[in-house]
Amino acid sequence: MYPSAFEYYRPSSVSEVVQLLSQNPDAKLLAGGHSLVPAMKLRLSSPAALIDITRIPELSGIRDAGDRVVIGATTTYDEVMRSELVQRTLPILPEAIDVIGDLQVRNLGTIGGSLAHADPAADLPAVMLALGAELKAVGPSGERTIPADEFFVDLFTTALQPNEVLTEIAIPKPSGRTGMAYEKFANPASGYAVVGAAAVVTLGDDGRVSAARVAVTGAGPYAVRRTETEQALIGQEPTTEVIKQASQRASEGMTFNSDVFASEEYRAHLTRVFVGRAIAKAAQRARG
Amino acid sequence: MQITVKVNGVSHTHDVEPRMLLVHYLRDVLNLTGTHIGCDTSQCGACTILMNGKAVKSCTVFAVQADGAEITTIEGLARDGQLHPVQEGFWEMHGLQCGYCTPGMIMTAVDLLQRIPNPSEEQIRHYLEGNLCRCTGYQNIVRAVQYAAEKMRA
Numbered sequence: 001m002y003p004s005a006f007e008y009y010r011p012s013s014v015s016e017v018v019q020l021l022s023q024n025p026d027a028k029l030l031a032g033g034h035s036l037v038p039a040m041k042l043r044l045s046s047p048a049a050l051i052d053i054t055r056i057p058e059l060s061g062i063r064d065a066g067d068r069v070v071i072g073a074t075t076t077y078d079e080v081m082r083s084e085l086v087q088r089t090l091p092i093l094p095e096a097i098d099v100i101g102d103l104q105v106r107n108l109g110t111i112g113g114s115l116a117h118a119d120p121a122a123d124l125p126a127v128m129l130a131l132g133a134e135l136k137a138v139g140p141s142g143e144r145t146i147p148a149d150e151f152f153v154d155l156f157t158t159a160l161q162p163n164e165v166l167t168e169i170a171i172p173k174p175s176g177r178t179g180m181a182y183e184k185f186a187n188p189a190s191g192y193a194v195v196g197a198a199a200v201v202t203l204g205d206d207g208r209v210s211a212a213r214v215a216v217t218g219a220g221p222y223a224v225r226r227t228e229t230e231q232a233l234i235g236q237e238p239t240t241e242v243i244k245q246a247s248q249r250a251s252e253g254m255t256f257n258s259d260v261f262a263s264e265e266y267r268a269h270l271t272r273v274f275v276g277r278a279i280a281k282a283a284q285r286a287r288g
Numbered sequence: 289m290q291i292t293v294k295v296n297g298v299s300h301t302h303d304v305e306p307r308m309l310l311v312h313y314l315r316d317v318l319n320l321t322g323t324h325i326g327c328d329t330s331q332c333g334a335c336t337i338l339m340n341g342k343a344v345k346s347c348t349v350f351a352v353q354a355d356g357a358e359i360t361t362i363e364g365l366a367r368d369g370q371l372h373p374v375q376e377g378f379w380e381m382h383g384l385q386c387g388y389c390t391p392g393m394i395m396t397a398v399d400l401l402q403r404i405p406n407p408s409e410e411q412i413r414h415y416l417e418g419n420l421c422r423c424t425g426y427q428n429i430v431r432a433v434q435y436a437a438e439k440m441r442a
Contacts, residue, residue, distance in 0.1 A: 052352075104344050105345075
């Protein structure tokens with residue numbers, strides 16, 4: 001299958017990318033291409049131009065910025081999950097990435113591509129919400145930082161402007177007794193999340209939850225935090241009963257997708273179950 | 289656009305249309321037809337090759353993206369008439385019936401064994417998730433990879 005013809009650009013700097021985006025309103029950014037290229041081959045997407053951003057050194061790599069880990073947008077899944085710094089400080093990332101697609105997808109797919117594409121069934125949006133990541137974007141008027149909480153706005157839609165490029169993701173390193181976990185109910189054919197739940201739980205010296213962030217993907221049109229569940233955990237000892245009560249609230253006020261794989265009701269049920277599992281595992285890991 | 293790609297150790301330069309897929313470049317321009325097109329929708333892994341040492345699906349990469357890269361296809365694995373241990377494993381353990389998925393299976397297994405020289409059965413199955421076989425039920429494919437792992441460690 002051939003996609004329709006397009007112009008191909010391969011800029012070497014972020015400023016060049018921004019310029020190309022402004023000059024080519026119908027252009028798409030090409031990173032790993034593992035969502036875009038299949039869509040182009042099926043002619044679901046026919047961009048007039050592709051801007052290949054994979055040869056821009058400043059967009060790739062992982063660095064230790066003191067209290068944060070900063071990951072360049074075009075860093076591949078494989079590079080992220082094999083990073084010793086990531087494994088040590090943000091173990092939820094390798095855990096989640098290991099269940100994305102397959103080896104070949106992880107070899108080329110990029111962390112920024114997953115977030116900017118905002119597929120409703122992608123894994124990393126929930127993980128970034130739970131980690132409290134900040135996303136940096138550069139556009140014609142300079143750079144700005146978007147908290148993950150404000151980044152995912154609708155189905156395949158983010159807070160990025162058409163002429164902006166996502167450049168890096170900054171993730172705060174967890175402090176104290178923090179545990180994190182990602183639990184996914186994968187579609188057996190595609191591997192995508194029917195429902196995926198990410199939880200980051202911090203325990204105080206008294207063994208009670210001092211901070212919790214919980215997010216869900218796959219269930220609705222875009223990944224969302226579950227603040228009612230978080231509130232139900234804070235100040236409590238994370239016992240089986242407390243986690244059960246908190247995870248019951250995870251489906252409150254949510255819009256659920258419905259398709260041939262799972263009805264709204266089933267996704268709501270999976271949301272409660274997988275949120276519960278993620279919290280229980282995160283709390284167990286926080287106890288150490 | 290002009291691209292230069294090193295395929296199985298030999299450098300090639302061609303003018304290609306940006307929309308040409310890497311798998312078509314390998315098969316139709318370089319006549320390396322060992323790389324198969326199966327599903328053509330990024331699912332089956334029959335078109336898997338190594339790009340800069342990593343397994344990728346060549347039906348989901350444009351040839352222009354491979355400009356400057358080193359590519360290994362199934363034709364490039366054997367050395368001096370000696371099968372690569374993974375190829376030998378598929379031969380010895382009968383890791384194929386129709387053989388359509390085999391080149392892709394072998395290339396993915398090569399990437400796996402570079403990472404994990406002694407994989408468990410579970411790890412082999414996990415790393416081969418992106419390669420579909422409709423004949424064997426995977427049992428002998430797993431045995432073929434285990435055979436290769438043992439041979440490569442020896």
